[in-house]
Amino acid sequence: MTSLALRDKKLLWHPFTQEKKAQPPLAICRGEGSYVYDDTGKAYLDLISSWWVNLHGHAHPAIAKKIYEQALTLEHVLFAGCTHEPAVQLCERLQAILPKALTRFFFSDDGSTCVEVALKMAYQYWHNQGQRRPLFISFDGGYHGDTVGAMSVGAHSGYHDVFKDFFFKSLSLPYPDTWDGDATVEEKEQAALKALDALLEQHDKISALLVEPLVQGASGMRMCRPSFLKAVVERVRAHKILVIFDEVMTGFGRTGTTFALEQVGCVPDFLCLSKGLTGGFMPLALTVTTADVYNAFLSDSWDQAFFHGHSYTANPLACAAALASLDLLQATSTQNAIRAIHQAHKEGLALLLTGNAPIVHTRLRGTIAAFELTQPHQVRQQLIQNGLLIRPLDDTLYILPPYSTTPEELLGAYRSIQHILTQASRGTEKKLAFRVKV
Numbered sequence: 041m042t043s044l045a046l047r048d049k050k051l052l053w054h055p056f057t058q059e060k061k062a063q064p065p066l067a068i069c070r071g072e073g074s075y076v077y078d079d080t081g082k083a084y085l086d087l088i089s090s091w092w093v094n095l096h097g098h099a100h101p102a103i104a105k106k107i108y109e110q111a112l113t114l115e116h117v118l119f120a121g122c123t124h125e126p127a128v129q130l131c132e133r134l135q136a137i138l139p140k141a142l143t144r145f146f147f148s149d150d151g152s153t154c155v156e157v158a159l160k161m162a163y164q165y166w167h168n169q170g171q172r173r174p175l176f177i178s179f180d181g182g183y184h185g186d187t188v189g190a191m192s193v194g195a196h197s198g199y200h201d202v203f204k205d206f207f208f209k210s211l212s213l214p215y216p217d218t219w220d221g222d223a224t225v226e227e228k229e230q231a232a233l234k235a236l237d238a239l240l241e242q243h244d245k246i247s248a249l250l251v252e253p254l255v256q257g258a259s260g261m262r263m264c265r266p267s268f269l270k271a272v273v274e275r276v277r278a279h280k281i282l283v284i285f286d287e288v289m290t291g292f293g294r295t296g297t298t299f300a301l302e303q304v305g306c307v308p309d310f311l312c313l314s315k316g317l318t319g320g321f322m323p324l325a326l327t328v329t330t331a332d333v334y335n336a337f338l339s340d341s342w343d344q345a346f347f348h349g350h351s352y353t354a355n356p357l358a359c360a361a362a363l364a365s366l367d368l369l370q371a372t373s374t375q376n377a378i379r380a381i382h383q384a385h386k387e388g389l390a391l392l393l394t395g396n397a398p399i400v401h402t403r404l405r406g407t408i409a410a411f412e413l414t415q416p417h418q419v420r421q422q423l424i425q426n427g428l429l430i431r432p433l434d435d436t437l438y439i440l441p442p443y444s445t446t447p448e449e450l451l452g453a454y455r456s457i458q459h460i461l462t463q464a465s466r467g468t469e470k471k472l473a474f475r476v477k478v
């Protein structure tokens with residue numbers, strides 16, 4: 041174990057980690073482009089964008105420079121009663137690329153808090169109009185963060201079972217996840233729509249529907265068809281229920297369009313953004329909503345105001361990072377890179393399939409590719425040893441790289457994965473044969 045990892049082991053407690061069984065953490069000293077480097081100088085190709093936050097590669101000088109300049113100008117000021125240029129400019133820039141109806145921007149700090157804000161706003165929207173609507177609809181497998189509200193609507197993700205005593209009630213819908221060549225997709229979608237119709241029939245106190253559009257991240261990059269989501273949105277809208285799109289993971293190009301909502305063809309009442317918002321440099325989040333929602337909070341009474349805020353709300357350094365990241369995202373070279381990554385994924389998945397890697401259910405949306413391993417393997421260590429930073433979700437292996445990743449790097453990674461999986465499956469066969477003999 042390296043000394044940094046040893047020092048860490050003495051003091052630190054890592055997220056989503058069973059510390060008793062955990063391997064020593066990778067001691068990462070620096071990052072450049074699509075790679076991070078450990079304290080021995082070994083390079084790891086970051087194929088998961090560091091928990092899906094990094095867009096343009098690590099330590100990107102253009103973003104670093106803007107943060108530095110902003111730090112010398114204004115590092116922070118409270119956002120209740122004050123404003124500043126980077127916050128306003130960021131919202132102006134985002135408004136220009138979002139659907140016209142999304143005109144109000146509320147800052148918070150991370151994916152969980154921007155979802156929490158959307159839930160509270162949706163609830164209070166009805167409350168301010170004299171309606172009590174304590175219910176939300178969300179999908180099985182949906183993950184929306186770790187704060188109590190976000191856990192309540194993510195109750196069926198399997199991540200938060202310990203805390204279920206705290207949850208408010210959320211109604212869950214089956215999620216028709218699909219993959220290449222899935223012959224059962226229509227059937228699953230029809231079943232989900234039928235379940236939705238039944239919920240809408242039974243309950244009249246629903247504030248909002250919450251969904252990760254097109255790709256459920258944490259439950260294993262589970263993908264659904266845009267036409268299905270459109271049908272869901274139309275149905276709930278007909279019942280005057282608000283719609284929240286959680287694009288914390290899918291936003292900023294991940295699904296091939298700047299936002300997944302473009303492919304769904306619907307404008308939600310709330311859009312939750314974080315992760316890629318700052319290009320992966322600083323924590324920052326936005327809940328974007330409509331004039332209709334905003335207006336429902338305008339009143340002579342304080343009780344109708346939205347009482348929510350965090351100390352670091354709209355931090356100027358984070359806003360400066362987000363502006364720099366947006367410049368990079370809109371560059372033609374980045375848009376080309378997003379298309380090239382999609383194409384390289386296609387070729388990579390084909391390589392795995394033709395090479396008979398032990399996988400099923402390949403799927404691809406924009407820059408996100410995923411598949412299931414048919415035999416449970418502890419492949420993560422082998423991937424790491426081979427210089428690939430990947431963090432499988434149970435039996436799902438997914439690749440969601442920064443846009444700085446070249447097709448050659450990506451295809452090289454697929455070749456390594458093919459090799460590792462094929463070797464691992466041979467190992468399993470041998471072990472099984474041995475066990476049978478005994």
Ligand SMILES: Cc1ncc(COP(=O)(O)O)c(C=O)c1O
Nearest residue numbers: 150151152183184185257288289
């Ligand atoms: C779709 C989605 N929403 C919300 C969150 C929570 O974000 P954070 O971890 O920044 O609180 C995540 C995190 O993975 C996510 O994928």
